[in-house]
Amino acid sequence: MKILSVVGARPNFMKMAPVVEQILQRGIPHLFVHTGQHYDENMSRVFFDQLGMPRPDVDLEVGSDTHARQTARIMTAFEEVCREHRPDIVLVGGDVNSTAAVALVSAKEGIALGHVESGLRSFDRSMPEEINRVVTDHLSTYLFTTEESADANLAREGIAPERVHRVGNCMVDTLLKHVRTAVERAPWTGLGLDPAAYALLTLHRPSNVDDDAALASVMQAISSVSSRIPILFPVHPRTRRRLESGGVPIGNGIRLCEPLPYLAFLGLMAKSRFVLTDSGGIQEETTALGVPCLTLRRNTERPVTVTHGTNRLATTPEEIQAGADEILAGHWRTGESVPLWDGRASERIVDVLVRSRP
Ligand code: UD1
Numbered sequence: 323m324k325i326l327s328v329v330g331a332r333p334n335f336m337k338m339a340p341v342v343e344q345i346l347q348r349g350i351p352h353l354f355v356h357t358g359q360h361y362d363e364n365m366s367r368v369f370f371d372q373l374g375m376p377r378p379d380v381d382l383e384v385g386s387d388t389h390a391r392q393t394a395r396i397m398t399a400f401e402e403v404c405r406e407h408r409p410d411i412v413l414v415g416g417d418v419n420s421t422a423a424v425a426l427v428s429a430k431e432g433i434a435l436g437h438v439e440s441g442l443r444s445f446d447r448s449m450p451e452e453i454n455r456v457v458t459d460h461l462s463t464y465l466f467t468t469e470e471s472a473d474a475n476l477a478r479e480g481i482a483p484e485r486v487h488r489v490g491n492c493m494v495d496t497l498l499k500h501v502r503t504a505v506e507r508a509p510w511t512g513l514g515l516d517p518a519a520y521a522l523l524t525l526h527r528p529s530n531v532d533d534d535a536a537l538a539s540v541m542q543a544i545s546s547v548s549s550r551i552p553i554l555f556p557v558h559p560r561t562r563r564r565l566e567s568g569g570v571p572i573g574n575g576i577r578l579c580e581p582l583p584y585l586a587f588l589g590l591m592a593k594s595r596f597v598l599t600d601s602g603g604i605q606e607e608t609t610a611l612g613v614p615c616l617t618l619r620r621n622t623e624r625p626v627t628v629t630h631g632t633n634r635l636a637t638t639p640e641e642i643q644a645g646a647d648e649i650l651a652g653h654w655r656t657g658e659s660v661p662l663w664d665g666r667a668s669e670r671i672v673d674v675l676v677r678s679r680p
Contacts, residue, residue: 323350323351323410323411323675323676323679324350324351324352324353324407324408324409324410324411325345325350325351325352325353325409325410325411325412325413325675326352326353326354326355326403326404326407326409326411326412326413327341327342327345327352327353327354327355327412327413327414328355328356328357328400328412328413328414328415328420328421328424329354329355329356329357329378329415329420330356330357330358330359330360330396330418330419330420330421330424331359331360331365331416331418331419331420332360332365332366332369332581333416333418333493333601333602333603334415334416334418334420334421335366335369335370335373335375335584336369336373336492336493336496336497336584336603337415337416337438337439337492337493337496337603338375338413338415338438338492339369339373339374339375339496340492340495340496340499340667340668341413341415341438341492341668341671341672342354342375342376343374343375343668344668344669344671344672345672346376348672348676350672350676353379353380353403353407353409354375354376354377354378354379354380355378355379355380355381355382355400355403356378356380356381356382357382357384357396357399357400357420357423357424358381358382358383358384358385359384359385359386359392359396359418359419359420361383361385361386362559362581364580364581364582364583365559365581368583368584369583369584372500372583372584372585373496373500373584380403382395382396382399382400382403384396384399389419389450392419392423393419393422393423394423396419396420396423396424397423397424397426397427400423400424400427401427401431404427404428404431404433405431409433410433410434410679411433411434411435411436411463411464411675412424412428412433412434412435412436413435413436413438414428414435414436414437414438414458415437415438415439415492416438416439416602417439417442417451417452417454417455417458417602418451418454419450419454421437421454421458422453422454422457422458425437425457425458425461425462426457426461428461429461434463434464435458435461435462435463435464436462436463436464436466436671436675437458437459437462437464437465437466438466438492438671439466439467439468439491439492439493440455440458440459440462440465440466440467440472440476440486441455441459441465441467441471441472441473441475441476441486442455442468442469442471442472442475442602442623442624443455443456443471443472443475443623444621444622444623445621446620446621448529449527449529450528451602451623452623455623456479459476459479459481460479460481462485463485464485464487464674464675464678465481465485465486465487466487466488466489466667466671466674467486467487467488467489468488468489468490468491468606468624468626468662468663468667469488469491469624469625469626469660470488470626470661471625471626472488473486473488487670487671487674488662489662489667489670489671489674490661490662490663490664490666490667490670491606491610491660491662491663491667492667492668492671493603493606493607494606494607494610494663494664494665494667495665495666495667495668497588497607497610497611498610498664498665499665500584500585500588501588501589501592501611503585504584504585504586504588504589504592505589505592505593506589507585507586507589508589509582509585509586509587509589509590510589510590510593513554513577513579513590515552515554515590517593518593518594518595519551519552519595520551520552520553520554520594520595521547521548521551521552521553521554521594521595521596521597521598521646522553522554522555522556522590522591522594522596522597522598522599523544523553523554523555523576523597523598523599524555524556524558524597524598524599524600524601524604525537525540525555525557525558525561525598525599525600525618526558526560526561526600526601527600527601527618527619528560529600529619530600530618530619531558531560531561531564531565532560532564534564534568534570537561537564537565537568537570538568538570538571539639540618540642541565541570541571541572541573542571542639543638543639543642543643544573544576544598544642545571545572545573545575545576546573546639546643547575547598547642547643547646548573548574548575548576549573549574549575550575550646550650551575551595551646551650552575552576552577553573553575553576553577553598554577554579554590555576555577555578555579556579556580556581556582556587557578557579557580557581558581559581588607591604591607591608591611591613592611592613594613595614595649595650596613596614596615596616596646596649596654597613597614597615597616598615598616598618598642599615599616599617599618600617600618600619602622602623602624605617605622605624605627605631605633606624606627606631606663608627608631608632608633609626609627609630609631609632609633609657609660610631610660610663612632612656612657613632614632614649614654615627615631615632615633615634616633616634616635616636616642616645616646616649617633617634617635617636618636618637618642619635619637620635620637621635622635626660630657630658630659630660631657631658631660632654632655632656632657
């Protein structure tokens with residue numbers, strides 16, 4: 323059995339790292355492919371180094387472009403890789419353009435496809451990720467899910483239950499492996515921050531940052547929170563461009579920095595008072611850490627973080643303010659543990675593949 327694993331964009335790295343580790347530990351023949359959707363040193367290379375991932379065997383180097391052109395470039399290049407290496411299984415993770423592009427090619431090449439983090443749904447087709455999720459799931463042979471809602475979504479869409487495997491959360495495998503080291507490095511020290519006395523902000527969703535009025539409104543609400551607690555804001559390249567071109571005012575309490583390496587961000591998140599984000603993965607990471615999270619979106623494809631975890635959705639300035647008030651007053655649920663988010667999801671994935679080798 324030969325497995326080909328694919329990564330492309332930043333959130334893929336922490337999901338696939340423990341799966342790749344399991345495959346290699348068991349001596350299964352493996353080819354590792356990077357599509358190159360993310361390519362900056364601090365959006366890609368630094369994650370490979372910190373997560374101890376092997377260098378990719380193949381880098382498709384597709385870079386940034388419109389969705390259609392980026393997807394098409396990945397498909398064309400990945401088809402050649404499939405034809406040259408003939409894997410038995412292709413593994414993809416998450417919901418980025420690389421995931422859906424590789425899924426389409428694998429299915430048409432007749433190769434079994436495994437989707438890590440399957441079944442999540444925001445029910446919002448204006449998110450490119452939602453389209454990528456639906457396409458990938460419907461082409462997958464093995465659908466590996468992280469939470470109960472995902473199983474229910476897939477059942478509703480008519481996917482046979484024997485293809486669905488609830489294994490837990492690979493990103494949490496990575497988090498649990500690294501959190502101690504990340505905190506020991508005390509990344510707040512160099513930034514002049516004290517543990518539990520700062521908040522952390524990330525913002526990169528097109529719905530929040532690609533529209534100047536939406537970005538100005540969310541930044542205004544957050545600026546007002548920053549008069550009460552300093553907020554560290556590692557800025558995604560997409561967001562930096564928009565902040566600069568839109569001339570959006572930013573409160574004095576908000577400190578901008580470049581995107582952070584995995585360990586620095588994890589350490590900062592673990593010791594933050596709370597997190598404000600529109601990321602998918604960070605909703606799960608804060609729940610795993612028991613850190614309060616305000617998600618700056620109207621919906622979440624990860625409802626378990628709200629029902630079991632520490633997450634709440636907040637989009638209007640009033641909701642953001644009220645959420646911050648409650649957290650700063652110490653009134654926030656600590657959350658409970660999510661079933662199977664125990665650090666062994668990747669082990670379960672490779673067990674399934676070995677048991678049912680195609
Ligand atoms: C992508 C994913 C999103 C994920 C996010 C995490 C899709 C549709 N979106 O969004 O789900 O949450 O990654 O970061 O796949 N850029 C750089 N350097 C890089 C990569 C990108 O400067 O290494 C800039 C480019 O100008 C590019 C822009 O960022 O046009 C957006 O990159 P892209 O990969 O298209 O989407 P993200 O917003 O990063």
